[in-house]
Amino acid sequence: MRLRKTILALLVLAAVVPLSAQTYDWSMVGSTGTPDPAALGWRYTGPTFEMAPTRWTNIGLVSRYPVTNTYGSGIDISPAWTTLRLVYTDNSSLGSVVAKLYKVDKCNNTQTLLCTITSSDGAGVQCGSCQFSSSDIDFANFTYYVEGRLIRSATSATEQLHTVAIE
């Protein structure tokens, strides 16, 4: 009987876990960011942010993605988001894809880095993530953005940013 009650309680708990804890909430494809004016040699292809074929840079090309409260501020102005996700391609040790989530204070403009994803070398499209505290998400008092950066020291490296998302 106790076991049955425990299982029932677990099932009820599982049912009330917010969807945002398991799935994308805010998301943007790589090709819809705002390229930095210094990011010469970037290219948008389909959903992807990448470098032009002959371009390489150790400093990196940057594109920024504004984060809005897609949970809905009428429901919750501080959604319980805890995870930044990056979908990328990085097939070489001669390059990397980096995504950073920042929050910016509404009046003093102080910027705080919440978490960073640095790509791993591998074949094909990969998914990376980093965690932050849900208490850091407060759209009432902060603005948020994701910085995407492509780095490579040789044109043979394929470094692509496909999607950034928060959940």
Added chain:
Amino acid sequence: MKKAIALSLFLVCLAALPAAAQNNLDWSSVGSAIILDENMISVYDFSGPKVVLKSNSVGEIEGRFPVTNTVGSGTDLSPAWNTLSAALVDDHSSGWLTITLYQVEKCTATETQLCQINSSDGADDSVRCETCEFNGGLDFANNAYYVHVILKKTDVPPAVALYELALH
């Protein structure tokens, strides 16, 4: 009394209709908020809400608009949107707009075309709405979305402009 009851019933029914069914815009963006590809040659202008190909030019521009869940995931992660609409100008066969809604799967980055508007030639350069429809709504839990736009002129005469995009 009967009239009052009928009117009340009508108002209750109207309020119960989902926003999509009332054909209201949900997600929307003005044309001039387009994110253009690199090295777009200067054949375009921004003016108020519109992006327009210059009247004395020939060429094309390509850009994108990020789509977000304006219903709010706290309310619905899978809004039942089924229509992409565009307020545009295209008055000639040698100019056109191609507007495509894409879905990008969350870990594979696999891209799927949901619907496409290929502008028809209007009788004049007045702004009008063109639409395309898709099935199944959107699923923001497992995908990202964007709208891809091409504005093109192969001759000088056409007026080609995009004023607004919307999903509902």
